[in-house]
Amino acid sequence: MRRELIGKVGVDSGKLIITDPVRINQNLVDEVQESMYQSGFNNKSFDQLHYNTGHPGLAVIFSSGLGDGVYNVYATFEDIPDWGERITKVEIELIQED
Structure with missing residues (x-):
């Protein structure tokens, strides 16, 4: 198992979102804006966005550490039998640990 810095993500809204890239379209933008501005997201630290059929999984949006900035993204790699090395986390x- 190994952990590696795979990139950095810049934040200007004080929030981050995790979603499948195929879902990045105007509908997702509308859902995120509704979550952030109309449903009181500013009063909580995360929100689960749902598909239009009602089940979870469209995206997760959450507050980013201390707000705006650039954050490190790390991956943990493990050898999976019959698959080889894969990202497992x-x-x-x-917020950087001391």
Whole structure:
């Protein structure tokens, strides 16, 4: 098992979102804006966005650490039998540990 810095993500809204890239379209933008501005997201730290059929999984939106900034993204790699090395975990370092 190994952990590696795979990139950085910049934040200007004080929030991050995790979604499948195929879902990035105007409908998702509308859902995110509704979550952030109309449903009181500013009063909580995360929200689960649902598909239009009502079940979860469209996206997760959450507050980013101390707000705007650039955050490190790490992946943990493990050898999976019959598959080889795969990413088994992704972490976003929102507040650096001392």
